[in-house]
Amino acid sequence: MGNMTLNLSVWRQKNANSLGEMVPYIVSGISPDMSFLEMLDKLNEDLIRREESPIEFDNDCREGICGMCSLVINGVAHGPKRATATCELHMREFEDGGTITIEPWRSKAFPVIKDLVVDRSAFDRIIASAGYVSLYVGEAPDANAVLVSKNSAERAMDAATCIGCGACVAACPNASASLFVGAKIAHLALLPQGQIEGKQRVTKMVQQMDEEGFGDCSNHGECEAVCPKAISISHIALMRKEYLKAILNPEDS
Ligand code: SF4
Ligand code: FES
Incomplete structure (x- = not known):
């Protein structure tokens, strides 16, 4: 499988008190072997190059141990693969040219701090x-x-x-x-x-x-x-x- 281009719809929210919204992005040059978080890193590099603010998301170990990664992907917490944390998910699980929605955990007890990061x-x-x-x-x-x-x-x-x-x-x-x-x-x-x-x-x-x-x-x-x-x-x-x-x-x- 060659490199992928994806249409993303990502929750952006400046801070805990502001209203958020879904913002569309196109990211290309994504290898199917990249992890989901590496795909977001690539998007953030593109955003920084364009002098736009990068998307905040929580992560640390990137190997399913620390519990920091926390994305709702296409409406499912941690995305489509069973028993798999967001950081262990690979882009080969998604279709080239497809649309992916990315949102934070949503619950009153986990207020959004910024973008995809919750408390x-x-x-x-x-x-x-x-x-x-x-x-x-x-x-x-x-x-x-x-x-x-x-x-x-x-x-x-x-x-x-x-x-x-x-x-x-x-x-x-x-x-x-x-x-x-x-x-x-x-x-x-x-x-x-x-x-x-x-x-x-x-x-x-x-x-x-x-x-x-x-x-x-x-x-x-x-x-x-x-x-x-x-x-x-x-x-x-x-x-x-x-x-x-x-x-x-x-x-x-
Ligand atoms: S989904 Fe809930 S029970 Fe499962 S690892 Fe995360 S916090 Fe623990
Ligand atoms: S980043 Fe540590 S479990 Fe996903």
């Missing part, structure tokens, strides 16, 4: 509320001293792969953060180290999630469909079970 500090505040183990547990024990079943270990590891990108919120019709919070609750609730503070952890994190303005989960499953780590919505069920246990028996937390 995801609501996630940080949820983690800061109780998403950790604060006990001093001494030296690392022998690996076989604390028994964990294979099933729990695998589920906990799956939950721990959440990179905190926020695509689950962007895709949910209620802008719910339940998949993110469910994953963070589950990866500790499934392991012995997470038990002692478990009830206060789930109570505080769910409360903080509500205070941040995220919506309720009504089991649409859009979150799981766009999650770059394919995190299962079964973690939301586990979070609800942990939350019920905590509010029904708070005294032994």
